[in-house]
Amino acid sequence: MIDRAAEMTAIADQVLICQKCDLSKTRTKAVPGYGDINAEILFIGEGPGFHEDKQGLPFVGRSGEYLDKLLALLGLNRSQVFITNVVKCRPPENRDPMPDEILACKPYLEKQQSLIDPLIIVTLGRFSMARYFPGDKITQIHGKPKFDDRVAYYPLFHPAAVLRNPSLQETMAQDFKRIPQVIEEVRKRREAAGNGGRAPKQSATGEPPKTDDKPTQLSMF
Numbered sequence: 001m002i003d004r005a006a007e008m009t010a011i012a013d014q015v016l017i018c019q020k021c022d023l024s025k026t027r028t029k030a031v032p033g034y035g036d037i038n039a040e041i042l043f044i045g046e047g048p049g050f051h052e053d054k055q056g057l058p059f060v061g062r063s064g065e066y067l068d069k070l071l072a073l074l075g076l077n078r079s080q081v082f083i084t085n086v087v088k089c090r091p092p093e094n095r096d097p098m099p100d101e102i103l104a105c106k107p108y109l110e111k112q113q114s115l116i117d118p119l120i121i122v123t124l125g126r127f128s129m130a131r132y133f134p135g136d137k138i139t140q141i142h143g144k145p146k147f148d149d150r151v152a153y154y155p156l157f158h159p160a161a162v163l164r165n166p167s168l169q170e171t172m173a174q175d176f177k178r179i180p181q182v183i184e185e186v187r188k189r190r191e192a193a194g195n196g197g198r199a200p201k202q203s204a205t206g207e208p209p210k211t212d213d214k215p216t217q218l219s220m221f
């Protein structure tokens with residue numbers, strides 16, 4: 001049995017010193033991702049912002065506080081899910097990540113997804129959505145899951161976009177509350193396909209992110 005927690009820590013260690021794209025030149029801290037390696041829900045955002053870049057943790061500013069409130073709607077906190085981004089280093093001035101940067105960072109995300117084996121991948125914002133729903137518009141497909149044999153892809157608005165446009169808050173809350181239903185559907189589909197099993201749960205063995213400013217309420221993996 002592979003030590004998934006150790007492998008996840010190894011990815012984080014690689015990300016922290018990665019120089020595969022130019023974002024490495026302007027970042028303060030890379031942001032590998034954070035949460036439970038046994039999580040059923042994998043959230044994928046776009047890239048670190050100002051506060052994330054300073055702290056080395058995903059979704060720690062106002063968007064993060066809002067995400068915490070949304071998780072509370074499901075009776076969850078962020079130590080029970082896994083949160084990462086399409087690019088692990090902050091684009092300067094919060095510009096959009098470039099295609100070559102997304103491509104360079106892709107292997108890290110793919111490996112994280114494979115180690116977690118989530119039941120649902122929740123995309124937050126355009127760039128993570130484009131990975132699974134190329135050519136679609138978030139205004140048309142938010143809250144509509146797409147299923148394959150082992151996972152559902154579930155596009156949601158980015159929390160920052162909802163904070164900028166409060167009229168979306170009720171829609172976002174309703175979309176969020178449907179996550180358990182989507183997970184249940186994936187469970188049924190896995191069982192029907194005879195591939196229902198997930199890797200045995202592993203306890204935390206990973207080192208916390210190498211950051212000077214880590215919140216104590218969170219645990220890595």
Ligand code: SF4
Pocket residue numbers: 015018019020021022023024030087088089101104105
């Ligand atoms: S964004 Fe990804 S590929 Fe680019 S330097 Fe950071 S970790 Fe490496």
